[in-house]
Each structure stands twice: as structure tokens, then as C-alpha cells.
Amino acid sequence: NAGVTQTPKFQVLKTGQSMTLQCAQDMNHNSMYWYRQDPGMGLRLIYYSASEGTTDKGEVPNGYNVSRLNKREFSLRLESAAPSQTSVYFCASSQQGDYEQYFGPGTRLTVT
Amino acid sequence: QKEVEQNSGPLSVPEGAIASLNCTYSDRGSQSFFWYRQYSGKSPELIMSIYSNGDKEDGRFTAQLNKASQYVSLLIRDSQPSDSATYLCAVNWAGGFKTIFGAGTRLFVKA
Numbered sequence: 341n342a343g344v345t346q347t348p349k350f351q352v353l354k355t356g357q358s359m360t361l362q363c364a365q366d367m368n369h370n371s372m373y374w375y376r377q378d379p380g381m382g383l384r385l386i387y388y389s390a391s392e393g394t395t396d397k398g399e400v401p402n403g404y405n406v407s408r409l410n411k412r413e414f415s416l417r418l419e420s421a422a423p424s425q426t427s428v429y430f431c432a433s434s435q436q437g438d439y440e441q442y443f444g445p446g447t448r449l450t451v452t
Numbered sequence: 453q454k455e456v457e458q459n460s461g462p463l464s465v466p467e468g469a470i471a472s473l474n475c476t477y478s479d480r481g482s483q484s485f486f487w488y489r490q491y492s493g494k495s496p497e498l499i500m501s502i503y504s505n506g507d508k509e510d511g512r513f514t515a516q517l518n519k520a521s522q523y524v525s526l527l528i529r530d531s532q533p534s535d536s537a538t539y540l541c542a543v544n545w546a547g548g549f550k551t552i553f554g555a556g557t558r559l560f561v562k563a
Contacts, residue, residue, distance in 0.1 A: 371549060382456070382540065382553035383496070390549055398550060430495055439484050439544040439551055443495040 342366055344444035346431050352450045353421040361416040361447050363431030370436035372414035373398075374406060376427040377446075383430065389414055391436055421451045454479045456543050458554035466562050471528040473557050475541030478522070484544040485517055487526045490556065491537045500526060531561045 344365045353359055365372065370391045375383040385398030389408040403425060405417045414433075418425060428448050432441040455478040465471045473487075484503055488496035502508045502515040502524065514527040524543075528535055538556040545552075 373549075375553075380460070380555060382555045383542075384553075385550055388549050396549070439549070440486065440498055440501050441551065442498065446495050 344431055344433055344442055346429075346444035346447050348447060349445065350448050352452065353418075354452055355422060357421050358417065358419050359421065359449075360418075361429055361431075361449075362413070363415065363444055364413045365431075365433040365442075365444075366412065367433060367442065368411070369433035369442075370411070371434045372408065373432040373434075373441065374404075374414070374416045375430045375432065376400065376425075377430060378427050386416065386429075421449075423451045425449065426451045454543075454545060454552050456541055456552045456554040458539075458541050458557045460555060461558040462560050463557055464560045464562060465531050467531060467533060469531050469561075471531045471535065471559055471561070473526040473528075473539050473541075473559065475524045475526075475543075475554055476522055477524070477541075477543045477552075479543075479545060480519070480522065481545050482519070482522075482543045483546040484551075485515070485524045486542040486544070486551070487513075487515060488540040488542060488553075489537045490540060496540055528559075531559075533561050533563045535559060536561050 373388045374386040387406040431444040487500040490496045500515040512529045516525045540556045541554040
């Protein structure tokens with residue numbers, strides 16, 4: 341039982357490049373989330389998916405898009421990366437109606 | 453705007469002591485409260501959740517909630533060097549998926 345997995349672990353992009361961060365969970369959770377974490381700041385919600393087939397914006401959605409591919413997988417896309425998107429990105433999941441979240445190992449993204 | 457505030461620390465305690473971590477939140481509509489532990493370079497790990505006023509104990513950890521004062525705390529008894537980490541307080545508002553996280557308190561337990 342792997343829990344929540346994320347790929348890649350590290351990524352360096354040039355300004356303007358695009359990429360997709362992948363997330364998968366094997367806990368049969370309905371809800372999934374994408375956060376970013378910057379030094380001195382708490383986790384900030386980018387997008388979430390309450391259940392398969394639905395996605396909604398969080399606190400900081402600008403510059404990102406998401407896809408809930410199926411119940412297991414939730415991807416985050418940066419269409420045109422900017423240095424301000426340099427951060428650590430975490431995917432998380434929870435049972436619907438239960439907000440205890442379980443996090444993946446994170447992706448460390450640097451945009452130059 | 454909903455906010456969750458924590459003292460950034462660092463909080464330093466000797467091994468075997470009680471570490472007390474505090475968190476305040478801005479909205480009385482809050483329903484669910486969580487403490488996560490995050491080791492340096494790692495992802496957050498859920499250690500406690502609390503939903504009603506009072507204390508909840510789990511091993512060496514006790515979460516305390518006072519909704520009237522909009523205050524939640526985490527006590528770690530018999531602190532160990534392995535407890536050295538950043539502790540994140542998180543608050544969820546009723547009916548929503550948008551959990552707000554505090555910036556975290558760094559805890560150092562000295563051997």
C-alpha cells in the first residue's frame with residue numbers, strides 16, 4: 341500500500357516551459373488536493389477535487405490547471421512556468437466528508 | 453479572510469520535558485482541527501485531529517480545543533529528539549474542502 345505517490349521528485353524548468361505533475365493514491369479516497377509550500381508560509385491550496393469528475397479552485401489557482409483523470413489520479417499542469425512558481429508541491433487525499441489529509445512526498449520545482 | 457496563526461519558533465525544550473504548541477484561528481465557524489508533523493525536507497504527516505471542545509489524547513500527544521477562545525494546542529509529553537520537526541496547525545471550516553494551514557512552529561528537542 342503505497343499511499344499517495346507523486347512524480348517527479350525534482351524538476352527544473354526554464355521560464356515559459358510547461359509541465360505536468362502527477363499524483364496517484366491507492367487508499368480509495370474520493371477527494372484529492374494540490375498544495376504549494378513556500379518558506380515561512382503555510383501550505384496553500386491550489387486546486388482540489390471533491391470527487392471524481394469535479395475540480396474547484398483553491399486559494400492560489402492562477403497559472404495552474406488540473407485534471408482528475410479517475411478516482412486514483414489527479415494531475416497539476418503549469419502551462420507557462422514563471423519564477424514565482426518555484427516551490428514545493430504536495431498532493432494529498434482524504435475520504436469525502438473527512439478532512440484528514442494524507443500527503444505525497446512532494447515535488448521540488450525550480451523555475452529559472 | 454480566514455487565518456490560522458502559529459508562533460514560528462523555534463521552540464526549544466530539553467529531552468523528557470513537555471512541549472506546548474499553540475494555534476489560534478480567526479473564524480468561529482471552524483469545525484475540524486488538525487495537527488501535522490513535518491520533518492525537514494519531508495511531507496506533512498497527520499498526528500492528531502480534534503472536533504469538539506476539550507482534550508484528546510493519543511500516546512504522548514494531547515490536543516486541546518477551546519472554541520470559545522478560538523484556540524487549539526498540542527502537548528507532547530516526554531519529548532524526544534525524534535520529535536524535532538515543524539508542527540503545522542490546520543483548520544477546516546464547516547462543509548468546505550478548503551483547509552487552512554498555519555505556517556508552523558519549529559520544535560527542537562535537546563538531548
